Structure formats: C-alpha cells, structure tokens
Amino acid sequence: MAHTPSANQSAPDATRRSERSRRAIYDAALALVVEVGYPRTTIEGIAARAGVGKQTIYRWWGSKADVLLEAFLELGEQAARAAGHLSxxxxxxxxxxxxxxxxxxxxxxxxxxxxxxxxxxxxxxxxxxxxxxxxxxxxxxxxxxxxxxxxxxxxxxxxxxxxxxxxxxxxxxxxxxxxxxxxxxxxxxxxxxxxxxxxxxxxxxxxxx
Amino acid sequence: MAHTPSANQSAPDATRRSERSRRAIYDAALALVVEVGYPRTTIEGIAARAGVGKQTIYRWWGSKADVLLEAFLELGEQAARAAGHLSxxxxxxxxxxxxxxxxxxxxxxxxxxxxxxxxxxxxxxxxxxxxxxxxxxxxxxxxxxxxxxxxxxxxxxxxxxxxxxxxxxxxxxxxxxxxxxxxxxxxxxxxxxxxxxxxxxxxxxxxxx
Amino acid sequence: MAHTPSANQSAPDATRRSERSRRAIYDAALALVVEVGYPRTTIEGIAARAGVGKQTIYRWWGSKADVLLEAFLELGEQAARAAGHLSxxxxxxxxxxxxxxxxxxxxxxxxxxxxxxxxxxxxxxxxxxxxxxxxxxxxxxxxxxxxxxxxxxxxxxxxxxxxxxxxxxxxxxxxxxxxxxxxxxxxxxxxxxxxxxxxxxxxxxxxxx
Amino acid sequence: MAHTPSANQSAPDATRRSERSRRAIYDAALALVVEVGYPRTTIEGIAARAGVGKQTIYRWWGSKADVLLEAFLELGEQAARAAGHLSxxxxxxxxxxxxxxxxxxxxxxxxxxxxxxxxxxxxxxxxxxxxxxxxxxxxxxxxxxxxxxxxxxxxxxxxxxxxxxxxxxxxxxxxxxxxxxxxxxxxxxxxxxxxxxxxxxxxxxxxxx
DNA sequence: ACATAAACGAGACGGTACGTCCCGTCTTCCT
DNA sequence: AGGAAGACGGGACGTACCGTCTCGTTTATGT
CATH class of the missing domain: 1.10.357.10 (Tetracycline Repressor, domain 2)
Structure with a gap:
C-alpha cells in the first residue's frame, strides 16, 4: 500500500519517520493543488510550503502523484472519522x-x-x-x-x-x-x-x- | 477551431504557412507520444524530431496538448479518408x-x-x-x-x-x-x-x- | 585557449553569444569571490547576481574555476589597457x-x-x-x-x-x-x-x- | 592542537574517546583523498568508509580539512616510527x-x-x-x-x-x-x-x- | 525577374523545476 | 556518555525544458 522507494539504495527506516513532516506535506500538497492546480504544483513547492527538505519527500514518495494520492486518502479517512465512521x-x-x-x-x-x-x-x-x-x-x-x-x-x-x-x-x-x-x-x-x-x-x- | 495565438504580436499569415512543417510536427508529436509517453513528449522534442524550429510550433499552437489534439484530428481524418469516408x-x-x-x-x-x-x-x-x-x-x-x-x-x-x-x-x-x-x-x-x-x-x- | 565545452553535445555557436551576459558573469564572479570567498561562491550565486540563467554559464564554461580564470584574465587585460599597455x-x-x-x-x-x-x-x-x-x-x-x-x-x-x-x-x-x-x-x-x-x-x- | 568543538554544547569527554574510530577515520580520510581526490572526499564518505557515525566526526573535528590534517600528521609520525625516529x-x-x-x-x-x-x-x-x-x-x-x-x-x-x-x-x-x-x-x-x-x-x- | 517581407531552422537566453548529493544538526537506540 | 545509524531542513549541483528572442536562410508572391 505504502510506497516502497525504488530500492535504489537502502530503504529508509520508517520507525524514525517524522509524523509532523508527513502531515505538513499532505497539507501542503492538497492546498497547492487547490490553489494553483496540479500541473503547477511542484515537489519543490510542496517542500517549501511544508517547511521540509525536498529529500524528505523523495525519501518517502516516488512522485508528486504518490504524495497526492496518500494525502487524499488521509483526507478521506479524516473526513470519515469526523463523520462518525458510518458516513x-x-x-x-x-x-x-x-x-x-x-x-x-x-x-x-x-x-x-x-x-x-x-x-x-x-x-x-x-x-x-x-x-x-x-x-x-x-x-x-x-x-x-x-x-x-x-x-x-x-x-x-x-x-x-x-x-x-x-x-x-x-x-x-x-x-x-x-x-x-x-x-x-x-x-x-x-x-x-x-x-x-x-x-x-x-x-x-x-x-x- | 485552429489556435489563435494570443495576439501578443501581429497574427501570423496563415497563407504562407509551411504545409510540410505542419505535417512533420503532427507526425513527430504522434510518434513521440506513442514511443516515450505524453509527459516525456516535449515541444523541444517534437521540434527536433520534426526538423523544425521551436518557434514554428509556438507560432501556430498554444501548447503541446493543442498540437496533439490537432495531430490526432488529422490522423482521424486520414483514417476516415482511407476507409472511404463512410466508416x-x-x-x-x-x-x-x-x-x-x-x-x-x-x-x-x-x-x-x-x-x-x-x-x-x-x-x-x-x-x-x-x-x-x-x-x-x-x-x-x-x-x-x-x-x-x-x-x-x-x-x-x-x-x-x-x-x-x-x-x-x-x-x-x-x-x-x-x-x-x-x-x-x-x-x-x-x-x-x-x-x-x-x-x-x-x-x-x-x-x- | 578559451574553454571548449566538454563536447557532450553539439558545441554552442559562439557568434551568437551574448557579450552582455559574459561581462555580467565576470563581474559577478569576481565580486562574489571578494565578498564571500571562493568556496561560498557558487555557480548559482554567480548566475543570480549576473541576472543570467545557470545554463548560460554551463554552456560556456566547465566549472566555476574556469569562469574565474577567464574573469581574472579579462580583469588583467582591462587593467593593462587602463595603464596604457606598458605596465x-x-x-x-x-x-x-x-x-x-x-x-x-x-x-x-x-x-x-x-x-x-x-x-x-x-x-x-x-x-x-x-x-x-x-x-x-x-x-x-x-x-x-x-x-x-x-x-x-x-x-x-x-x-x-x-x-x-x-x-x-x-x-x-x-x-x-x-x-x-x-x-x-x-x-x-x-x-x-x-x-x-x-x-x-x-x-x-x-x-x- | 586538536580541534576544540565550538563549545555549542558541553565539550566531549576525550578520555572516553574511541581510539578505534579515530584510527578508522584517519585511514578512511587518507584512502579517499588518494582514491577519489580531495573535493570528492566528503564527511559522509569518510564516516561510511570508517564504519562510523557522522556525529563522531563532527564531535572531534571541525571540518574535513581538520580531519585530513590530523590524519596526515599521524601518518607522518607512523612513518617516522617505522624509519627508526632518526629519519x-x-x-x-x-x-x-x-x-x-x-x-x-x-x-x-x-x-x-x-x-x-x-x-x-x-x-x-x-x-x-x-x-x-x-x-x-x-x-x-x-x-x-x-x-x-x-x-x-x-x-x-x-x-x-x-x-x-x-x-x-x-x-x-x-x-x-x-x-x-x-x-x-x-x-x-x-x-x-x-x-x-x-x-x-x-x-x-x-x-x- | 526580382525585391521584399514573412515564415522558417536554429539555438542562445532568463528562468523554473527536476532529482541527487552533501552539509551540519538532531534523535534514537545500543554498548 | 560515546558511538553507529540515519532522518531531517537546507543549499547547491548539473540537466531538461519552458517560452521568448534574435539570427541568417528560404520561399513565394506582387509589382
């Protein structure tokens, strides 16, 4: 389910992963897609807006589409939780x-x-x-x-x-x-x-x- | 129907347009999309493959999607002509x-x-x-x-x-x-x-x- | 004597070269080396200061040392001209x-x-x-x-x-x-x-x- | 003589220092400089080759030049000892x-x-x-x-x-x-x-x- | 038939973003 | 507490294209 980075090097240690950064990246990605559109949403832009190094994105995702897909899934889950699960x-x-x-x-x-x-x-x-x-x-x-x-x-x-x-x-x-x-x-x-x-x-x- | 360049300068004179270049651009665009995929199809790539200056593309079309849309329409017309118009x-x-x-x-x-x-x-x-x-x-x-x-x-x-x-x-x-x-x-x-x-x-x- | 870009692609056409950019790059390189020191002088910094795209530097020089060497030579020639050639x-x-x-x-x-x-x-x-x-x-x-x-x-x-x-x-x-x-x-x-x-x-x- | 880390924290306790790591770092630094050249010798590369954490280098030295200088001094002393001190x-x-x-x-x-x-x-x-x-x-x-x-x-x-x-x-x-x-x-x-x-x-x- | 003006090929240019490499800091877990 | 490991925010790398802008060079009439 989760993205497995293309095995070019050793896989990063997911237990050390920064939850804070993950969330900030999701938020930035979603906000940018809404504000400037998908083609003008860039990895660099997401990183800057999230206050994160680009490498942190490349470490955990393979493309901006990957980021957005997970961000959108997370958004759905949040919405579901908010609606009391029975939505x-x-x-x-x-x-x-x-x-x-x-x-x-x-x-x-x-x-x-x-x-x-x-x-x-x-x-x-x-x-x-x-x-x-x-x-x-x-x-x-x-x-x-x-x-x-x-x-x-x-x-x-x-x-x-x-x-x-x-x-x-x-x-x-x-x-x-x-x-x-x-x-x-x-x-x-x-x-x-x-x-x-x-x-x-x-x-x-x-x-x- | 055809793209009207955004009037930034004087409109180009369509009567002087090179038919040869137009065709070469269509062919190059279609071939590249098939061969390397749409995202890796670039205007520079189309121009190079068509043996055409970039400006010739920018003069007549507004984006690579425009080029491709017209190229695809032309392809359809050709196919229709080949099939005897009644396809x-x-x-x-x-x-x-x-x-x-x-x-x-x-x-x-x-x-x-x-x-x-x-x-x-x-x-x-x-x-x-x-x-x-x-x-x-x-x-x-x-x-x-x-x-x-x-x-x-x-x-x-x-x-x-x-x-x-x-x-x-x-x-x-x-x-x-x-x-x-x-x-x-x-x-x-x-x-x-x-x-x-x-x-x-x-x-x-x-x-x- | 002048740098011949590493022949990776086709050589750029020197006759079309922008004199203005060349000069701006020399000035920026020399100024930065004086102001921030050589190790902190970067190609990106030179380009930004010269108001030039990075590619314009990479097109004509192979490294920041190359840029600086030519800039320094030019500086010497200028100084010589100023001093009336007989310096x-x-x-x-x-x-x-x-x-x-x-x-x-x-x-x-x-x-x-x-x-x-x-x-x-x-x-x-x-x-x-x-x-x-x-x-x-x-x-x-x-x-x-x-x-x-x-x-x-x-x-x-x-x-x-x-x-x-x-x-x-x-x-x-x-x-x-x-x-x-x-x-x-x-x-x-x-x-x-x-x-x-x-x-x-x-x-x-x-x-x- | 040795580098005194810039007092950002408390000074490390030199008595507990790992001799093994120090030596491994010297060896790695010297080997890399010979093999790939100085500019491509990086702290990360030294740490990886020495099987050492990066922090261990940053704890005891201030820059890769510092590491190399000490490594080279050590090398000289070894050579001197080998040659019987009277070299x-x-x-x-x-x-x-x-x-x-x-x-x-x-x-x-x-x-x-x-x-x-x-x-x-x-x-x-x-x-x-x-x-x-x-x-x-x-x-x-x-x-x-x-x-x-x-x-x-x-x-x-x-x-x-x-x-x-x-x-x-x-x-x-x-x-x-x-x-x-x-x-x-x-x-x-x-x-x-x-x-x-x-x-x-x-x-x-x-x-x- | 020829002057002339447009389209054309070529590609340099100022830029943006890419994906990568390291930096120096930090945190975690181990010894 | 030092050390191995490595994630992190960040900066720069060198490259690929973008869309604009000259450059000569065709080319194709319109006198």
Missing amino acids: YAIPDTGDLAADLKQVLRATVDELRDPAFEAPSRALAAEGVVNEELGRRFVAQLLEPPLQLYVDRLRAAQQAGDVRADVDPRIALELFVSPLAQRWLQYTGPITYEYTDTLVDYALYGLAPR | YAIPDTGDLAADLKQVLRATVDELRDPAFEAPSRALAAEGVVNEELGRRFVAQLLEPPLQLYVDRLRAAQQAGDVRADVDPRIALELFVSPLAQRWLQYTGPITYEYTDTLVDYALYGLAPR | YAIPDTGDLAADLKQVLRATVDELRDPAFEAPSRALAAEGVVNEELGRRFVAQLLEPPLQLYVDRLRAAQQAGDVRADVDPRIALELFVSPLAQRWLQYTGPITYEYTDTLVDYALYGLAPR | YAIPDTGDLAADLKQVLRATVDELRDPAFEAPSRALAAEGVVNEELGRRFVAQLLEPPLQLYVDRLRAAQQAGDVRADVDPRIALELFVSPLAQRWLQYTGPITYEYTDTLVDYALYGLAPR
Whole structure:
C-alpha cells in the first residue's frame, strides 16, 4: 500500500519517520493543488510550503502523484472519522430507485466541492496516463464506495427488485459511469435531474415494457 | 477551431504557412507520444524530431496538448479518408441490440490499438485537468461519434424499439460511459462479453419485467 | 585557449553569444569571490547576481574555476589597457639589483590588493589540486610576467652582471618563488626588506666571496 | 592542537574517546583523498568508509580539512616510527652543497609518492584559501623540517661555509621555495638536476665572482 | 525577374523545476 | 556518555525544458 522507494539504495527506516513532516506535506500538497492546480504544483513547492527538505519527500514518495494520492486518502479517512465512521453506506428503505437517487445526489454535491474536486481530478488525470497509479487510484479510492452499490444491489436482488441474473458490479456502472464521465470529461451537465434519470433508465431499461 | 495565438504580436499569415512543417510536427508529436509517453513528449522534442524550429510550433499552437489534439484530428481524418469516408455510421438492421453490440465491439478493438490509445489517453488526461482543452476534446473528438448513437436511438424510437420519452443523449451513456470509464480508469476488463452485457442491461433494465 | 565545452553535445555557436551576459558573469564572479570567498561562491550565486540563467554559464564554461580564470584574465587585460599597455616591463637602469628590488616591491603591493588577492588565491588553490587548471593558470597568468624576468636577466648576462652559464628561467625562481611561497602558504611575513634581501642573496649567493 | 568543538554544547569527554574510530577515520580520510581526490572526499564518505557515525566526526573535528590534517600528521609520525625516529636530520659531511643536494633529492622522491602527494596537495590547497588552516599546516607540517635546514645552515656558518650575516631562515627559501612552487603550481619539471642547480645558484649566487 | 517581407531552422537566453548529493544538526537506540 | 545509524531542513549541483528572442536562410508572391 505504502510506497516502497525504488530500492535504489537502502530503504529508509520508517520507525524514525517524522509524523509532523508527513502531515505538513499532505497539507501542503492538497492546498497547492487547490490553489494553483496540479500541473503547477511542484515537489519543490510542496517542500517549501511544508517547511521540509525536498529529500524528505523523495525519501518517502516516488512522485508528486504518490504524495497526492496518500494525502487524499488521509483526507478521506479524516473526513470519515469526523463523520462518525458510518458516513459511507447506501440506505435501504426498500425503495431501490429512491435510495440510489439519494446517494447519487450526494455524490453530485461532493463532485462540486473544490477541496475534493481539485485533488481527485488531478489523480484521475494522472491515472489515465499512468496505469500503475491509475490502478492504485481505483483500488484505494474508487472501488470501496462502488462496493457499497454492489451490496445494495444484492439486497435488492434478494428483495426481488432486481433480476437475479444481473451482475451487480456491471449494473452499477449503468448509473455511476455516466456521471463519472460527465464529470471527468465535461461531456454534459451534472444535475440532480440527470442522475435521477440515469437511475430510472438503468432500472427499467430503454425498451418499452 | 485552429489556435489563435494570443495576439501578443501581429497574427501570423496563415497563407504562407509551411504545409510540410505542419505535417512533420503532427507526425513527430504522434510518434513521440506513442514511443516515450505524453509527459516525456516535449515541444523541444517534437521540434527536433520534426526538423523544425521551436518557434514554428509556438507560432501556430498554444501548447503541446493543442498540437496533439490537432495531430490526432488529422490522423482521424486520414483514417476516415482511407476507409472511404463512410466508416462512421451505426448500422440499422432493425435489431437495435445487435447493431449496438456490433459497434461497441468495434470500439473495443479500436481502444486497443496503440496508435490510437496513446494520443487519446494523453488528450483525455489533459482534458480532465484542463477544462478548456477538455471541452474541445469532447466537441471535436467525442461528440461527433456519439451523435451517431443519438441518430440510431431516434430511429429505434420511430420503430418503437425504444420508449418515446427516453432522451437519446442520456440513453447512450448507459452503454458508452461504462466502457469509457473502464478504459480511462482501469476499473475493469474490456471484452466483447462486457459490452454485450451493457447493451442488454441498458435496453431492458435491471428490474424484472 | 578559451574553454571548449566538454563536447557532450553539439558545441554552442559562439557568434551568437551574448557579450552582455559574459561581462555580467565576470563581474559577478569576481565580486562574489571578494565578498564571500571562493568556496561560498557558487555557480548559482554567480548566475543570480549576473541576472543570467545557470545554463548560460554551463554552456560556456566547465566549472566555476574556469569562469574565474577567464574573469581574472579579462580583469588583467582591462587593467593593462587602463595603464596604457606598458605596465609590465622590468626597468633596466643598469643596476640589476635595484631594478629587481623595485619590481618585487611593486609585486608586494599588488599581493596585498584584495581585488587581486581573492581571485588569484582562489585560482592558485584550485590549481594545486587540479593539474589541468593549474597548468592553464600558470601558462596564462604566471608565465607571462615571469618571462619579463628572463628578459631582464638575459640583458644582465650581456652586461656581464650575471654569469653566462646561469639559466635565467631557474635563476628568477631564487627570488620569485620564496615570495610566492610566503604569500601562498603564509610561511612568513612579506615586506620590502624581505624581498630586498632575497635579491641580494640570490645575486651574490650565500657562500663567502 | 586538536580541534576544540565550538563549545555549542558541553565539550566531549576525550578520555572516553574511541581510539578505534579515530584510527578508522584517519585511514578512511587518507584512502579517499588518494582514491577519489580531495573535493570528492566528503564527511559522509569518510564516516561510511570508517564504519562510523557522522556525529563522531563532527564531535572531534571541525571540518574535513581538520580531519585530513590530523590524519596526515599521524601518518607522518607512523612513518617516522617505522624509519627508526632518526629519519629527519640533514647530514653534515662537511660539504654543504653535497648535503643539501642529497636532502633535496630525497624530497623530490617524496613529492612523487602518491600516498604523500594526494593529502599534502589537498591540505596545501585548502591552506591557500583558508588562512587559519594554512597557518596550522605550516606550523605543524612545513616548519619542522625547515628548521633542520636552519640548523644545518647555522653549522655551515660556524664552519665558515656560509656568510655570517646571512639569515638562515631566509636563505633556505632560495632552494626550498623554488622546488615547492614547481610542485604546487606545476611551473616546471622537478628533477635532481634542477634541485642540484638550485643549490649551486643559491650558494654561489648569480653574479660573477 | 526580382525585391521584399514573412515564415522558417536554429539555438542562445532568463528562468523554473527536476532529482541527487552533501552539509551540519538532531534523535534514537545500543554498548 | 560515546558511538553507529540515519532522518531531517537546507543549499547547491548539473540537466531538461519552458517560452521568448534574435539570427541568417528560404520561399513565394506582387509589382
């Protein structure tokens, strides 16, 4: 999970690591990405802002994307702790459509929060062009929340609200991926109405009943 | 469409522009992106490889992403000319599901062609983080083929194969966006079986009939 | 004579070289050596002070010692031009001892001028440990004035004031080298009395007559 | 004589000092100067090679020049012990010229021994630019052997081979300094013939008798 | 057919950031 | 308490490119 420095020399001793510096680096990285954008966020800039030597960054991370990924994960964990740990779970009121619409509306809100948007766009962009990072991005950031949809859809299958032969991991993409693409690539506006429509189309299909 | 240099001086005279250099720059840019990757593709590198002065690039384009976007468009046009101009159109055999599956399978093939993959990934990544470029990327590269889906879905609506109240521009995202996301973000494998399934789910929905 | 950059790439085009930058670099290098000392004079510091990019230094010189050597040569030429070109020549009044004493006294004065001392000490030190530079230092800076002693001694041989079988190039070291060593290595005080004594000892020997 | 750390903290307790480390540091310093040269000899490199913590060096010495100076002194003492303590003394056969020539020829040999040359050049160079170290270099390394010349010259004065009014401390520079300068600054070749000539010129002068 | 003005190739320039090497200080754990 | 180990904040290294700016050298009309 953690970055293993490219073994060029001997690995640094993690027990001696400065917690203070680690945190300052995370804060600086996130702040800079929000303030000046990812391309103009530099390792030198992060180090300066964090009051840290560049080597301290290079010792523990392999690239600015690595730094940002960990910083963003840490941010998520903090947010989760702040929200009392139960933040992420899809409600099950018995009305699948309503439950999905609610969660997607919350996601729409989140996608508009600059503190979230700047770093996650940066990481997503990097991941598009850097497969290794992309896979880590997915495994660590994207997949866990998606798993909640899998769970909810399985419950719906139990309740008979979703066909039993449907693969939930694929099914969720019908409403999640369109939103993701609109957000990532600016292919269309992102509204509650839009996500509501996605849920309806996905659940009941395009063909007449 | 073409880049208008930021008017810092007098605009260059496009009629005197060297066609030879333009082509050499496109070729160099595409080749470098394939060979060394987008981040290590530099303007200096393109100029050197194209046997062109740097200023000739800065005169006509605003960034390496601009160069690449135009180069990629040109590449697409060439390919279209080679294929006899009629390449892009979604068949209408009367069987909507079959038609969509066929086109998506062709897209899957295309997504695996390195000459296509490297530059389009690069542009997509840049567009994620650079809204202006992202919108041009969408308008010039993404939207035209998507419009073909809109046309085909409208025909299906006429034929009664798709509900009349469905918005085709949104409907197409049900099967196109999941594929796009898997490709962009490595969120899952890309196979014919997968795209076939997407078409089935999208057309008939997840809920039992 | 001029530095030929280490041929790692293609040689830069000297005709396009910026005279203004060259001068600014010389000035900055000399000023810094005087102000902060040679070890704390850095290429980065020279570049900053000269208002020049580091690469402009690396393009034309191989090391800070190279820069300083050329700067010092230029300084010497300027000084020579200022003094009307005739500065360096050893007088020939017919009294060899007196002539040598006078020139050595002038040298003593020069050795105490900080604008001269700082860079020449720096170059001498570098030359002790870097043979290549040392030889250039000698050839370009040390040997030309020494040649004047050779000339004066040969005239003295003609006049019968110096034995004909004496090698002037070695003979001059008898009074020049002791002064040089005292200056370089702080092996003793440097005074007019001292240099006068050196001339006497050298001319008439240590053994009784 | 030994470096007194700049009293930033409490002075270390020299009685508890590790002899083993001290020796290892000397050996490492001398070896590195010979192998990679003085500028590329670093405190970190010495510590690593000696199997010693950096702090152990900083605790007992003030700079790498300090380390090297002590290491070189120690080396000299070892050599002296090996040679039976009587190595340094200028013979007195009654023939002053012959005695001086012999000793200078031995010096020529010594100047060519790489184990001697590398560190002493390094120290000399450092001393040129660092007066404090230069003076210690002279006092500890240069002056003691020079004193032997003073002694020999005084004996020669007693014997009537040198004029009584000659200052031996200056006189010795007539043949020692030229050799020193040729060695330090590469101003000329160093041969037995050259040193022999120096002795002759110095003893009998340049002027005809 | 030729003058002339633009685009062009080349690349020097002032800069920014890179990733690395050491500096000298500091902290930790061991002997 | 000294020592081995090495993380730390920092400064400089030498390199790679950035985007701007001259330089001659084509080239391509427009008289």
